[in-house]
Amino acid sequence: MREAGQISDEIAASPLAVHGLTVSYDHRPVVHSVDFVVPPGSMTAIVGPNGAGKSSLLKAVLGITRRLTGDVRVFGQPFSEMSRHVAYVPQRSSVDWDFPATVIDVVTMGLFRDLRWWQITGRRQREQAMDSLARVGMEAFADRQIGELSGGQQQRVFLARALTQQAELTILDEPFAGVDAATEKAIVDVLKRLREQGRTLLCVHHDLATVRDYFDHVLLLNVRRIAAGPVESVFTADHLQATYGGRLNQIQLARLVAPATVVMEDT
Amino acid sequence: MSDFMMFSLVPMSVAVIIGMTCALLGNFLVLRRQSLIGDAISHVALPGIVVSFLLTGTLASTAMMLGAGVSALVTVVMIELIRRLGRVEISAAMGVTFTSLFAFGVLLLEWSQASGVHLDVEHALYGNLESLIWFEGVSLASLFDPVALADLPPQLARVAWVGLVVVAYVVIFRRHLVVGSFDPDFAASVRAHPVIVDLLLVTMVAIAAIAAFEAVGSIIVIAMFICPAAAARLMTNRLGAQIAWSQLFALISSILGYLLAGHGLIWLGLGFDISVSAAGMIATISGLILLGACLFGPQRQRSGAATEH
Amino acid sequence: MIEVWWSALTFTLGYNTSLVTIGAMLLGAGAGMIGTFVLLRKRSLISDAISHATLPGLALAFIVAGLVQGDGRWLPGLLMGAALSAALGLWLVQLISARTRLGEDAAIGAVLSTFFSFGVVLITFIQSMNVTGQSGLTDYLVGSTAGMLASEAKLIAVCALGLLAAIFVLRRDFLMVCFDAPFARTQGVSPWRVDLLMLTLLMAVVVIGLKVTGLILIVALTIIPPVTARFWTNRPLRMVALASLIGALSAYIGVTLSSINEGLPTGSLIVLAAFGLFMVSFLLSPQRGVFATLLAHQRFRRRVHLRQGLLAVARDEPIFDGLTLRLLQRRGYIRRDGVATPSGHAAARDSEHEERLWALYRRRYPDDALHQEHSGLEPIAHVLPPDAITALEAQLQPRAGEST
16 A cells, blocks of 8 residues: 555646545435546546536535545645636536626636736736637627626636636536537637647536547546546447436437447537 | 704714715625625624623623624524524525524513613614714814814714725725625635635624614614615616715715705605604615616616526 | 413413413414415515515504594504505515516515615604604514503404414415426416415514514514424425414413513514524434434545545555544554554455445446435445345456456
């Protein structure tokens, strides 16, 4: 047995390594004893049925909800010391879009950690925010009230806020939920460009049909870790069956697992 | 003029400062849908003050402030405990807590009255703004006369300090407040400590409620926490503008309410030469302003798009 | 003192006191009942707005009665005034939260503070009027049964009884709307109308209770008994019954206590009695009480930590968590320096075997496994029958080397 406190090279290099993570609500584990390591520069999907604890896992990793047990490391350090290097895009439905703020207000929230209380949000910050907005194709909406945006536009604004954080690791919770096809493509493009720059992405994803196209790594989760690793070796019928139980029928499975041309055309 | 300096200047200033301070905090309460925290806290100022009186035997303001402050913290902790440990819905948890503490305060009050103290429930509820008389305030010159200034009712300085503390809190924590109100999960992920900032907000609410409680009673406090900020929300979609509107509404309610309470019935031509509760009038005006905003505010409707969930 | 309380408790302190006690108990029962439905509808604090909104009505009725007959204290008139202004307040709360972007919390707060303030303005106006019985009006703030007339007590008791009956008759409609408003609509029950009825009855209870507990504390009678009842049962109709019992009991204790001495505020004592019952339930309820919950949580946490620790030992992984290390040490599974003992290795092997059985079970029967709440934490022998385990063991052997 290794000495306590010793960390493997893999964990030290990984933007996010989770070990023995358990989260529970009312004595019911929603995430149970999960281990996984996100490879640097990867684009990893977390996939699993409803109630599988995908969002709870993210929230526990980010210190938003408390974890019962487990260890979370960012580049080998405890998360609390490295949180600056992690950006987070919550579920769009988790906030009150009737809040009196404009698009640019929300995007500059991404600069929260760079600004001390006596500093005002100046032109430099605005430029940074505009730059992020331009990357998601929303610069024309900078002064729009957030409540007036469509669902897809709101999601783009959230992504822009994460971009201003300039983090090594970006964690997204269902970024494609309820957005239009154009937005989905725009978001995927932005994420892929981030990966090209060597950044790491971790994303709760609900659409099994697009896992192969968007992601290179996958974590199959149903309260426990079912399987994790590169998509081509892990995203198999066996593992999906284990994750979803009887909720997927054989035809669906076959379609998902085969490198289907039908799916490619859709995107 | 000398009448104004002596009888009206101080109560009016106190009302304005309290009103604007409470309205400033109220913006965040309304946005977080926590308006009723202000309601709960202003109810529990009473037991706090009674307990501190029974313990220290004086009505000295420091003891009272301390007592009310402690009771506000007790309230918040109790609400959270009942909510988390008992799995009780938040508004019910609030209802259990503040009514019980208020009942406890009333019981203690009646009990201590037997020993001949001057403190009563009505005073606690609607204060006594009119009693803040500046005896040395005989003319404009008094404003520059150190002797006369030393005679100013101490409540004025107290509410001014509280106002300063609250403004400082809002200025220092403005980004924390905004991020935490809009998106608490994101706030936690950037370590904006939404829980601590939340607790501080409640503490500020308590401090403002206590300072106001002593001078103007607890109803004006509840009204000022909620009405100006709620009305302001209906006027604009920008947070900065909303805060400015809330301050303006608080200012108008305080001054107009105070004047109407003193002279309104004469102006209305009813001929009665009597005055009614200034605190009550101020709160009533703030409610009327909100009514106006509900009917005519340019942003009174929820924004249409993007509410699919 | 004790004797006085005893005679009050046994209804032998005189006709008036007994009448007041019974009236208050009926009121408490009614408040507990209707409060349960309001709690289930998650709108508890709406009664706060209703009660505060009664003040201007009370004051206006007092002024009118005073101008007509020289004395403003005429209970039926006062109650009618209170009901009218409470209805106006309620209507405004509904309107503000439905038609503007403000939440119900802001609507409640705004209405309660504005109405109450206007009431105070009217009261200070009355104080400068030449009408007798002014002190009677402030009794409505914190309640007083000391000087209550027999006729007043009778009125309260009769009204409370009527309300109780009405709530009893309507209980099933209320429940249906509380649980599933869309379903209620398919059953020909209009949720909107039931809601309106519910709030009207709530308002009636509040108005009737004004004289007994005062307008600030009547809220407590509609909130505390239902919340208390929730600690003892999960069944809605039982909760309604229990809440009405608790409400009646609180009123009984409170009113009788207050008859010990003239100056004791009835409303406060009733509320504090209810709060006492709440605290007992909050702490001691076997299912939802604080002690039970904390104990269960502690046990659960230890179990998770122990399992995690043993698995780490079995897989030869480092353990960082302090609690895990302490638990393992305490059971003699590892030594102080973190090296596993022979018994630790044995326990680790056992729990890894368990874990593998569970994993296999989940793979074979994924749908069954989803329904097992503690799946994996309970010893598998506690959950599955022995033959099922034997079958799993048999399947496990050839695959033992593999792991997911």
